Amino acid sequence: MTHHHQADPAAANALARVRGRAPEIRANVRRLAAFASVHSCPTAAVAFAARVDTNRVLAGTRMEMPFGQSPFAIGRGVAFEALLRRHGHAELRRVLTAGLDTDFTFAAIENLREGYPPNRAGLRMRATVTRTRMAEIAGSPADPVVLDGAVLEADIGGLPAFFEADEMAIGVGGQIIVGENKSWPVVDGKPTDEDALGAALDQAATYVLLGRRTLGQAGVDPACMSDSVVLVTPRNTGLAPSLYRQDVASRIRRIERLLSAVPDVQETAAATPASVTFDAVADQTLPESARLEEFGEVTAVLGRVYAPASCLTSCGFAWACRQRLFADADPGLVGGQVARALPGIASLSRVAELGQGAPASPVEAPAAVPLARAGRLYDEVMPPAGPAQRRTA
Ligand code: SF4
Structure with missing residues (x-):
């Protein structure tokens, strides 16, 4: 493990900008363990490096998760x-x-x-x-x-x-x-x-x-x-x-x-686009819709690796990410394994269409055959009130 005790000021500045006025949290053991279970998610990695308290960024919105002790x-x-x-x-x-x-x-x-x-x-x-x-x-x-x-x-x-x-x-x-x-x-x-x-x-x-x-x-x-x-x-x-x-x-x-396995802060800072900040997401003077919209943009730029089990227990963004995935009808919603089994397919709505026998494009073809076979399963996996307000196919 490398020991650079003096963090490069440029990296420190970049991460301070990412955090903006979002609540800060010091690294502690619980935080480290929580991060370990979602470390493959770029949004989680950037939030961790920037010491953003993911449990409090969305405070005051419906997407704030009930963490913490009674x-x-x-x-x-x-x-x-x-x-x-x-x-x-x-x-x-x-x-x-x-x-x-x-x-x-x-x-x-x-x-x-x-x-x-x-x-x-x-x-x-x-x-x-x-x-x-x-x-x-x-x-x-x-x-x-x-x-x-x-x-x-x-x-x-x-x-x-x-x-x-x-x-x-x-x-x-x-x-x-x-x-x-x-x-x-x-x-x-x-x-x-x-x-x-x-x-x-x-x-x-x-x-x-x-x-x-x-x-x-x-x-x-x-x-x-x-x-x-x-x-x-x-x-x-x-x-x-x-x-x-x-x-x-x-x-x-x-x-x-x-x-x-904790990512290097300097590398994370260097790889984070200058537009990314949690500042507005955490800004309680803004309307909820604007804050969640900002959240969607930040996570879209950084990328998400949504795995329901670990996200829900270890990341304060889980409800908000889940909502974004619903809005986008993203296959990631049902977990990484399923998403990996559906290469080339853009959305759950499209999964549904293929499942109902819609003709597949060449890129969708490998996943389309088993999907058509498993078509009816989809209705059981997804609750009826689920996604698909938007057809992105
Ligand atoms: S909840 Fe969202 S930001 Fe947090 S680890 Fe999961 S996908 Fe990444």
Whole structure:
């Protein structure tokens, strides 16, 4: 992986122009994982490179998707975090001591969430403290140290990004262990939500990977970062914390591949036409129709690779893209596999016509035969209220 920590200013400007006044989002683990599942879509790649928050660009339109946590879950998270920290982190000390076979009763707990400016400069300072404390593991310190709110710096597609880990326990049998706090319950020793568990473990695995790179840069053996991570979660229905430890070696390898597949920001910027910007799409003073029209133009210029399953779960543009595909009656609507099986055919309306036995042009011929055979299936696949206001054939 290349490390150009100074992004070329021209690329940075180009991407700032692409973003315009659209809401910005920093790279974080969840965002990275979401992008990984739609990375073959050029629109998604440009939005990712330009740090456009796809979940919020369409806010105020009917195409805004309901992402994000419920206020109830957020409230529970805040309460759980406060519980861990109160009385000098007494609960956190207790749960780490019980779960890690190391006495954290008198461990130094350094709270990096306080005392630093809440901006990039503050993150960079916290990253420096984190790196320094991590490197101390090489001198085998007598007492363990916990960093509350450790910050790791990483190069994501050629731009520096900061990642914030809930805890980093340093000096557990000569190793460093990453911890994440989650407020969803573990009932009878099992997390109740498998998806949330997977996402939390991916998050922790990313910190292990970035932590290893940080150690390597500091000249310390990266193996000092443990392959196992801990999740601190409430036990059963109350808020009493308990610790869940798991090996994430295979997740670390997967995330390493994922990071190396992030497109280079400079290349993305260079390949993006100057006319492309999400500025008007996000402009809440414009009428909805104008914003969606802009969206259609931007995505038409960049191109879309619409795959319903991954788009709907991983991209904030999914409803808007689906609507565009309906409007264009694009075969992509029914998913990439079907679209690939219909080479040379411009629209679903045309699919329907061929399915009903319309004569095929030479370019349509390879797909036309099976289509005619499968003609009646089309009516079952597409709901009757579906596309085809426009005949593009
Ligand atoms: S929803 Fe649209 S922009 Fe997002 S990944 Fe899918 S096709 Fe691309």
